[in-house]
Amino acid sequence: MFVAEVGSKADMERILAGTPWMVGRHAVVLKPYDERLSADEIIFDRMEIWVRILKLPLGWMNQQRGTRSMSLIGHVVKMDVDGDGKASGAFLRARVAIELDKPLRRGVLLRMSKMEEPKWFEAHYERLPYYCFSCGLMCHSKIDCPHPAPRNEFGKLPYDVPLRDQRNVGEEYSPSRELQLSPLVAAPQRTGHPTIIVVLVLTDRL
Numbered sequence: 732m733f734v735a736e737v738g739s740k741a742d743m744e745r746i747l748a749g750t751p752w753m754v755g756r757h758a759v760v761l762k763p764y765d766e767r768l769s770a771d772e773i774i775f776d777r778m779e780i781w782v783r784i785l786k787l788p789l790g791w792m793n794q795q796r797g798t799r800s801m802s803l804i805g806h807v808v809k810m811d812v813d814g815d816g817k818a819s820g821a822f823l824r825a826r827v828a829i830e831l832d833k834p835l836r837r838g839v840l841l842r843m844s845k846m847e848e849p850k851w852f853e854a855h856y857e858r859l860p861y862y863c864f865s866c867g868l869m870c871h872s873k874i875d876c877p878h879p880a881p882r883n884e885f886g887k888l889p890y891d892v893p894l895r896d897q898r899n900v901g902e903e904y905s906p907s908r909e910l911q912l913s914p915l916v917a918a919p920q921r922t923g924h925p926t927i928i929v930v931l932v933l934t935d936r937l
């Protein structure tokens with residue numbers, strides 16, 4: 732666990748609201764510093780990330796049903812909707828706190844009406860860090876996976892699917908999204924294996 736001290740409360744809020752941060756492409760999981768807790772009481776179990784659900788019917792592109800569908804992925808922090816609670820564009824977008832001990836959701840099954848079978852809608856994640864293609868967790872690679880999955884007839888692992896926001900495919904990875912931490916924190920980058928780095932954020936100007 733590392734402690735990052737920033738210069739102002741505004742900076743701290745910007746950092747906490749700007750997740751996921753990465754070192755290389757390893758997830759950096761942040762928590763606000765709380766001096767009342769001991770180190771083993773602090774649990775880094777969630778990470779906020781922007782999630783998109785693709786190709787939803789228009790009747791689901793709103794605050795109410797959108798929140799219902801996003802809740803299947805994690806705790807909804809904020810829906811990207813206008814003042815009337817409506818979403819527009821090619822996908823529904825929300826900031827969601829995902830639980831790190833659960834596999835990433837590849838999509839959601841939604842029942843459009845009582846008469847119909849549930850339908851599958853793919854989910855994408857913006858700036859998704861490294862994760863395991865075998866089990867969908869973020870804390871190790873497919874090489875270190877304790878539950879290696881069989882490959883399908885195309886030789887692909889279950890989570891070897893496009894989960895990253897497709898707009899970024901082919902774009903250079905932007906180092907501006909990396910947290911500049913000490914060389915010690917940056918060390919996992921050299922191992923080549925995904926690691927979650929945990930950091931407490933505090934400011935001395937509360």
Ligand SMILES: [Zn+2]
Pocket residue numbers: 863864865866867868871872873875876877878
């Ligand atoms: Zn795994």
